[in-house]
Amino acid sequence: IGLAIYDSERRLTLANPAVAELFGADPAWFAARPTLRETLDRLREARQLPEQANYPAWRAQLFTLFDDVARASYEERWELPDGRSIHVVGRPHALGGIAFIFEDVTEAIAMQRWRSTAVEVRRATLDALADGVVVLGPDGQTRMANPAFVTLWRLGERFDDAPRHVSDIAAACRALIGDDPLWTRICGAVSGVGGRAPWSGRVSLANGRALMARIAPMPDGSTLAVFSDVTDSERIAQALRERADTLESAADMRNALLDQISHRLRTPLNAIMGFAELLLENRVGAVPPAQRSYLENIREASDGLLEGIESLADVVSTGSHAAGLQVGDVSLTAVLRGAAGLLERRLHERDAVIDLSAVPEDAAMRGDPARIRQMLFNMLAHAAAAAAPGEVLEVGAARRDGRTEIWCACSGLSAADAGSPSLTLARRAAELHGGEIVVTGASDGPGRILCRLADV
Template sequence: ALSHGLELLDRSAREQIVRQARRPGLPAQALRLSAVVAGARRTLDVSESTLEAGRVGIAVDVSELESVRADLQRQMDANVRTLDQLPTAVAMFDARQRLIFHNAAYQRLWDLDPAFLEGRPLDGEILDRLRAARKLPEQADFRSWKTDVLAAYRAVEPTDTPWYLPDGRTLRVVADPNPQGGLTYLYHDVSESMKLASRYDALMKEQAETLEALKEPVAVFGADGRLTVANRAFAATWRLDPATLAGKPHVDAVIAACRALTPDQSPWAGIRQSVTGLSETRSGHGCRLDINDGTVLDCSSQPLPLGATLLTFIDVTASANVERALTEKNDALERASQLRDTFVHHVSYELRSPLTNIIGFTQLLGDETVGALNERQREYSEHIMRSSAALLVIINDILDLASIDAGSLELQRETIDVRATVEAAVRGIEDRLAESDIGLDLDVPEGVGSVFADGKRVRQILFNLLSNAVGFSAPGQQVRVEARREGRELRLTVTDRGRGIAPEVIDRVFDRFESNTLGTKHRGVGLGLSIVRSFVELHGGRVEIHSAPGTGTRVTCLFPVEPPPGNGGLAEAAE
């Protein structure tokens, strides 16, 4: 610059330097200026001094230093902004124990006057003010406690101390010594986490006591298959050592110990799978375990969060024994019923032939073909004929039911006139109506038409219904027979005004050999309504019964007008 006569600074900058250099009694100081050097803007520390030989000026390039200082300031400003956003209170003190920085959370935590904090108070002064405001932990010897707190300035390692404040809050105070001297405080408010931990501990203790009080065995296995919880009932039921269970054995070891008490080993595979299966495929599992001492347990496994599994065992010995007894009783009753049906079936076959002979010879005697009968002999002959005919009806009913059970009874379907069929059935009961002084109300319209059915079986259905109605009616009462065509169904209804059926009995009236004849003149073996329902269902229809004590009984048979597909309900009736 000297050789070429260049000016590095503008006029105002030069004049400012000259004025500073001429200030009497003051040492020369560098003036920081910005100048363009070699085409680049630079920051210079410029000073000028007056010597005997003249004046000398010195310019030192501090551009890099200024850039680093600016970057450092920006970084510090960013750190301050970040610390102000933290919920943790932060305070920094220098080696003289004066406050040099605090974030917004620190001021909120202690609710101190901002002007007081800006005055850079000593750490001890802050502690004294907080004590006066009763914001520090209560101490019997505050001076000694304060000395211990300030001793952190001389420590090498950070200290971590809980502070229990008078307002109920709990602080975790970390004092971290700085390498250049001083101290940084971090104040963590752990009140909520302490409360949660306390509630968690209380809940776990309550759950543990609850499990121990349960009479049912309970066990919990973790995601790794190891036992995490087991109550006393679990250990007692499976004869396991509590010390062994305290060692958290694997489910395989637990099952191996339990297997010895159960004769059936198959349920354990499902139990193990429910504990060790993949989390995506695990589901609830249930099984029944029979123990050698006769105890019966229902085991249930339920998946828990984090891959754990809950096993519960309920003692169902009493109900299982009752269930077993009922099953055995039902099996015995079923075998007895089958034996009875087989016996009755065979006896019926054996009786029908001699009964047919009796009826034939009785008719021969009644016709007086072999000789004349006196009045008493004729009366005896008629009585034998009626009794034999009634017995033959019963035998035929039994054989029909046996055929239905065997699935061998087939309907002889044809188009039959409904009115003619009803009248034919009525004719078969006219003598009993007259004998019992029972009136008949026949309501069968001319236009009721026909139905595709087995005429013989329909007449048998009506005959049985009319026989029941007459048997349960008192002299002078009416029995009503109705026939109606409704849509694709034919409704045949027989109604009496007798004593009716009690609610507790009505569900059993269709059972075989169920006869509710007490208090009536009707005598039967209880096959009539069973035959009715079997034949109606064989046609693909259904039977409805409505009755109440003192109001009589109404039985309705509904037949499909069109022939049903297939074999017309043979399989259903056989079932």
């Protein structure tokens, strides 16, 4: 703190070293006892005075202090060009003249501004919160309450910025809370009667809303109460629980359907197929040629129906715990030949055939044999149904870019076939193998079903 004393003639009689240090001046210059005018002019030249629109008038105003030294009183904060703030106080000195005290308050002003900004930020943060917040002092009066608190408790115009006692707030909230002891608990936390341990709990309001209330003691003896509206989150949680129950029921129904497919469809179909085989193998006597043809039709139809049942069971089980892939080596050549054999009679009736010449003898991949067999049968069955009389269905397989491609081409295929039931079943099996099925059609050539699969 700098001290400078000027006598009644406005001449410096005493200046401590802090004055020269504060204004960056030469101590020897102050030792020469300059006048107040000389001091102010020198400080102005060194840009150690606040900028003034009318410097002579401002300086003259300081000189008037010496007109009546006994009553002189001066206090001002000088904002210097270098950013510092100097608090200047002038008072009569006991030995005559005026004593000026200079104090650098730059840091204090910065701290005050920081605190003001921090308070404003905290206030703005609380105002922006969706949770209702109220701070109650040890005397029970509100120290702070954000708009969400007023809205949650529907205090409206009854609540303003003036401090309110916790008992008045409790009375205003009674219409919403009824006999719930929440506000009694808060009053006890404020007074200390009920203890000041933190507490949290759920509260149901008369308007159907649900709040999660939290009470916590503050270091200065105040009490913080926070109220969160959990109505929507509880409704979502309830909806999720109901959805989980629905999914569990659907899983039970799916498992029941799998049992029905297994026992009500597979078992009698296997019996039909078994008896047809016995008759075709002449186990019970010779079968006339005409009847043999009928039996072969029964066997072929049964094989196709069994493939359909297997596909249906696969769709039902997809997504269940039993839907994991049973991975093994799959000979695509054997699978495609088997599917073509099952469809041979159906194609023969239309004078159509399947050409497997584009399928290499060693075509193979890693995957689930049962699902790949069902997938390829559905692909070929759909193409066979779309084939024109006398047409040759071209089937091929190849490895490209680390993936296995199987395709089938015939004139009756178009992009609209992609949504057919048989190709939908095939697509699900392909997706389980990290693959896809694409159907394309061309006006000037055959359409194509292309299946791309990755090894698993």
